[in-house]
Amino acid sequence: MSSTPADERRPTPDRRRRLFIVLGVVAVLAFATDQVTKMVALDVLGDGESRPFVGDFIRLKLIGNPGAALSLGAGNTWVMTGIALAVLVAIIVVARQLGSLAWAIALGLLLGAAIGNLTDRFVRPPGGGQGHVVDFIDYNRWFIGNVADIWIVSAACLVVILALLGIGVDGRRDHGRAATAPDATTDQTSAQPTGERSGKTTGETTRETTGETTTNGETHMTQQTDGTPDASETHDARRQGGDHA
Template sequence: MAILAVVALCVYLVDQIAKVLVVSNLYEGQQVQVLGQLLQFHFVKNPGAAFSIGSGSTWIFSIVGVGVLGFVIWYAPRIRSTAWAVLFGLLLGGLLGNLTDRLFREPGFGVGHVVDFLQIPLLPAIFNLADVAIVSSMALFLILSLRGVGLDGRRAEEDDEFDDADAVAEADAVAEPEPEPVAGPEPVADAHERKNPQP
């Protein structure tokens, strides 16, 4: 739980600080090359979802974001795996970052525009660090699911091994015969009666 909270807080703070710097130093629509044609800053205000999808439906995304946020917080205490804690931390931090924009940025509460500023020319989208965290959590989810890692950190094969070991132990316990009781010495009275039976 602590790892999840730390990751979420780091993602949230880095995302919000980056957005404040972009809004303070760039004007909307401005493009600045960072790594040539590989990466550039392109400041836009996004009224839709991640990667500028669904523009004009900000209220819907705000409600969905609150719902998912509540689910993550409710589900978090069940996590016992470091990898899953990082996954949910990335998801929670990313959701909080974009939800903060929708709730508190212009043009108003619940319909605020998300600040996007990262652009890779090969991708038809402009995004932010919160989006990166959310996508990274999805990629980590696929990896953990394919490897069969559960919320407790154990893999499916390990669970099968434990189940097989329990089954073998139970089978051995059933197959092992119970020891027969050992007869003790006869009581003295019974032995005397057998030697001197009464007429």
């Protein structure tokens, strides 16, 4: 049995280029929607008043968040900035293996959202990497987020689904990866013709039983270890006896 080499199952350069374009477009759209909605929120909600959006369950209230979601790490804004930069680098590294449309969308959402919140760190007061992220969507007073957070959660859900389906960033499933790396012993056995394997096994068994040896393609019968003459010697003796008679 032969298996398809791993290289043949990887996405072609043309497909990978198209997926990079999809990732870039999704990232730009995610970044643009995040920044535009933040500018609108700063203009409309600048008075600090809370306004109903979906009843009282989702309200609009403008705040500046120095930390992460749920205002975690509010006293360590530089740490949040460092984490955002690390996530940005990780996305770029993972994207080098891109071979799946769904992964291109997920990574694009993450990339655009990460750049959106990271932009706030440098352009919003007090700036210099310590700026406050603009949050304005109040989820029933549990926490307040922004559009970038929506894209991050959506991308995370998509990544979980892809992981459950066993689809990797390169577009291959887990069982497909295993098929490209078969056991070495199986390969060596399967690569040998059936006739050769059966003939070799039968021949080795016969030679071990009769004590025959082979030299340059010729087979010689040898005397058994218990001193009993072999078949050829017995036949010669009978012939000699017949001649004397």
